[in-house]
Amino acid sequence: MAKKKQMLLIINPRSGREKIRLKLLDILDAYTGAGYQVQVHVTQKALDARNAVLKYGAKKDLIVCSGGDGTLNEVISGMMELAKPVSLGYIPAGSTNDFASSLRLPRQMMPAALNAVNGSPYAIDIGHFCEDRYFVYVAGFGAFTEVSYLTPQDKKNLLGHQAYILEGVKSLASIKSYSMKISCPEETLEGEFIYGMVTNTVSVGGFKGLVNQNVALNDGLFEVLLIRTPKTPLELSSIVTGLLLREEEKSDLVYKFKTNRLTIHTQEPVDWVLDGEFGGTRTDVVIQNLPQQILMLCPPAADTQKHAEKTENNENNC
Incomplete structure (x- = not known):
């Protein structure tokens, strides 16, 4: 036998x-x-x-x-x-x-x-977060990280990803802003940011369309979305517009790019979410793509x- x-x-x-x-x-x-x-x-x-x-x-x-x-x-x-x-x-x-x-x-x-x-076996990339944590599809911080998991699915389907942003911003005064230096092999950004996510997925919190780039789950690269702090209602509207732009189209407040490694330094501790769960509070973060680490049956x-x-x-x- x-x-x-x-x-x-x-x-x-x-x-x-x-x-x-x-x-x-x-x-x-x-x-x-x-x-x-x-x-x-x-x-x-x-x-x-x-x-x-x-x-x-x-x-x-x-x-x-x-x-x-x-x-x-x-x-x-x-x-x-x-x-x-x-x-x-x-x-x-x-x-x-x-x-x-x-x-x-x-x-x-x-x-x-x-x-x-x-x-069929399919090798997927895995995210390494700092020294001791992993994530499968998203590491995020800021204003909207909880909204994606609290908004009912039917509302997401009806309103789309613009509502995801607007739902998280009841007023400009409610936005928590973080002073950050964000570095990757491609560029370095400094300033005030309200939101960021490093992803390897086509859907975040049930929303499709937040990541506009072509996504491959095994290419050794993350899709990154960063949003600077808006100062006026007009700039908030500009953020929504920026989210609709393709990767090659530039926005002053919304950054979209691909990278395999990201380091973030903040002046004060920032709460992170990993795959929808609390990922810790940190001032220094290193995120690295580990290519084709897990064989998923698909x-x-x-x-x-x-x-x-x-x-x-x-x-x-x-």
Whole structure:
């Protein structure tokens, strides 16, 4: 008898209205039928998923996680510390699932679960944040980092990414401004900034369109968006206009560029968000792209292309 392949299945039972509970037996049956011996770990607290990967992951042939972007972040953070690479399958079960959207993973739980064992390996870049943290798709600071995760999805769909900015700015007086020096191999910026994000995704907080550049998840580069502090309502309007510009079109208040490394120094401590979760308070930050670090199991390229064309056609018809 052939030796069974070993799987670690990590489940966040509280993600996405606990949908995994209704499908868990079907998922386990499918994985057993696919020749896996499954070890299930149900997370109980913060960092539990990361610690489970560190404790059990090295002896597995495949790690599958079910949860939201925060759970995925923990699992990949643990995998980055393993001595040998292990492939990763993902069953998105959170409320936002930004990175799953970028990977064109199925939205329904059973198709996603089957893709987690039958998909094609796709090597993705990972972000290294300072000395001790990782992020999968976004590191951000400033005025709008919480808004993206608090705004209802139907409102996002209706109003688009201009509303994302306006929702976060109830009045100019409410904007927190940070004095920063931001450096990368391509340029150095200094001054007052209200927002910044370093991304490797097509969707942030459920919004598509915040990153206007062509995004590749395995090119060794991040997409960076930085917004200077507006002084007047007219400048605030200019920011919204600047967000609509393509990368090659310049704005005095909005900067968009690609880079593989970024250093940020601030005069006062700044709160950071990593993949939708609190990432710490820091005055000095170094962000580096680690190319093609994790093998994700994704839909075949042909299916991905069809999905992309269907999505584009639906958006054009809206």
